[in-house]
Amino acid sequence: MGEIVPAEIARAIAAQRKIVTSACVICGTTVVGLKTRRYCSNTCKQRSYYAKHVEEQRERMRRRTREKRPGEAADPEVSAETGSVDAKLPT
Numbered sequence: 001m002g003e004i005v006p007a008e009i010a011r012a013i014a015a016q017r018k019i020v021t022s023a024c025v026i027c028g029t030t031v032v033g034l035k036t037r038r039y040c041s042n043t044c045k046q047r048s049y050y051a052k053h054v055e056e057q058r059e060r061m062r063r064r065t066r067e068k069r070p071g072e073a074a075d076p077e078v079s080a081e082t083g084s085v086d087a088k089l090p091t
Contacts, residue, residue: 021032024040026047031040039045050057 017034019032020035021030022037023029024031024044025038026044027040029040029044031037039048
């Protein structure tokens with residue numbers, strides 16, 4: 001009986017993978033790869049991530065900007081009636 005070689009097993013598993021042709025979900029370019037591949041390049045993958053998380057990133061930048069401003073509270077309250085910002089003063 002033959003000896004089991006790990007390289008042979010790996011080749012057999014790789015041969016069972018199915019290569020498919022699909023379109024990139026961002027730019028529509030034809031993508032050839034495994035079934036799970038969704039993007040044609042790393043650029044499209046990053047654009048997709050940015051589009052999904054744009055509001056979180058903007059809010060994070062707003063918080064950082066507020067924290068860097070001297071003399072202002074990190075979380076000011078905005079008055080709905082006047083539209084002015086009322087900073088909480090430490091007591």
